[in-house]
Amino acid sequence: MSHEYISQSISVVHPITVSHGKNAEVWDSNGKRYIDFVAGIGVLNLGHCNPGIVAAIQDQATRLTHYAFNAAGHQPYIDLMARLTDFVPVSYPVSGMLTNSGAEAAENALKIARGATGKTAIIAFDGGFHGRTLATLNLNGKVAPYKQRVGVLPGPVYHLPFPSVDTGVSSDQALQALQRLFSVEIDVNEVAAVIFEPVQGEAGFLAMEPAFAQALRTLCDAHGILIIIDEIQSGFGRTGQRFAFSRLGIEPDLLLLAKSIAGGMPLGAVVGRKALLDCLPKGGLGGTYSGNPMACAAALATLDTMTDSNLADWGELQETTIESRYQRWKAQQLSPYLGRLTGTGAMRGIELIDAKGAPASAQLTQLLATARDAGLLLMPSGKARHIIRLLAPLTIEPEVLNEGLDILERCLANLD
Template identity: 80%
Template structure:
């Protein structure tokens, strides 16, 4: 099958062509089976072709395949927003809008905070990833490859160190850097918002320091700055709770959603304080495909499956299996390349490092090929592409999870 018609600027991790999938397994066009620890990069918390999601898509496709909500509202959008706002665990009244993707949610979030504050500056964090659109590129805490060759980006945007036990940046260090930022770089009164991932994805599953999260919330309240939580990858049960910000003891003002919101269908959302969401003029928010009826139906079926009991059980089982295996590998000295275990819940990364502690991207590149040949798909992450990003569906069968970890163990031992 020729790929000459596809832009060569799209980077491909696994040079295969998939045919179909079921829960945590996929098959390529030659019939080879793989265990999927990529999960569509965090989109498939409910796995491939979840029966409830598939049935909802089929049923909705016989009734209404599309209508632009801002032209004439449709029932799936209205029902989903009612359900979704009830699903977000905050104590204040909220409303929201649906988008086509997480990046589009981030773009609309920026519009909303500008309208509400009259300010334009944004504070993001080193290692952040918020999308590939022009405005979200500047939010990203990494130049290569996202910001290369695209020139001046929308701003102003400033970056701070991201404090986490997973990267050895302390709360005190991040607060000191923030103090310097407002002493040297920008007037705090010009800042519209901070945008932060409760667990960074692209950076290698780094869990935000709880003390810093609470200090940041207090600071934002004192300075009338808004706080945006990007839950696009960490949301919908990936950390064992509905959303990862609940682990930090804070409530953000706006929350960006996407990826696993709709069981594989393209959908995103911005939700938050109602006064913020309502501050732009009529027509300031919307979109032709935003909140497509079929995607909304899939999202409703997704919410049906994501009970608190399911999320806790799924997250705990996967976390226990990964942590247990990792600790065994460390105790055995499985490979000199085995670094730290990052993340929280079922959102876990395994660092590959050289004996001197420096990142080992070549080892990870080798591991990707070994695992793929053995029937396991893995996803790289981290500043140096040296951290395995584990994103198996939360619904993965225990035997399939163990099989995948067995393959990973065998391949780790083969690293040279």
């Protein structure tokens, strides 16, 4: 798909034009139906055109489509921030601000961390992804294609290996790398914050080791270093509970939110310890479109639906269905390219590898095309683009989930 009036620097995975969608299904401009295991890259946990969210947007659009909160307050922003502070499962008083996107949330978190600590250095992780703006590029643990040809990036930023069963990096190894960093690269007293995803998205759904997270929390507390947890993709029920950081046994100082916060409307947020969010001078935070009333209305409707019981039920359905299918495929030796099942809970990836254990990137490219032809949309991930991200809406009907996995099974069996 190529349009001369759209930047050719934008990469599009599937050469189709989507026309409309309903829950976990979409149709292209030719009327062809697809089961959607992409869901806007994790934006549509509650599905396409969720009726409650659509009704909330329509109602809000008749009363107030926009007002800049920096100029005058509006009720949807006020109501949403109150609801979010209750929805985030932490033990301390929460404050926050709304943004337009996840990258904007990350940028503001960096400002807050600098303002609160008086320090500038940030520690991030190999494989991490936090956005495409200039400052967030340097946080990303991958050069191509994000950091190519853009020159010197804002910093200082230092990267550590990501400890996970899926990377083969143990908690002890990552802690040793951290100690080396403080011994060789930078004084621990110059570090403002550590930022990480509890389950890395772009890297292929790699879950952080809880033991490392707990040791990191202890070290950061001892040295006045903030922990910024990026739940832009893993949050709002993606793993089967509100946020994935709860699986680590720690609390963040700052939490980044976006993607499924508002059912497809552009919205993000930074929330965290109230003292941190209040540290900058008046006017230090904000934005013209940040917290648009219609996006806030959509987010409020999202929170109405994301009860703990719903999230648990949806998460269990996807987790058990995907795990049982994968185990059956492994037992059947469905494909010589079938590697590990990555991730945790309902946030799962399927790795493709060759006979030597190397990434089977060409086979994943083939799989994307054959699955699309058969009516299933998939999303690649991983440093070598060799891991399938399974991002079906949490609300997907069981029969549609199984239909999609049937297609995936047939396509995996026919890889060459």
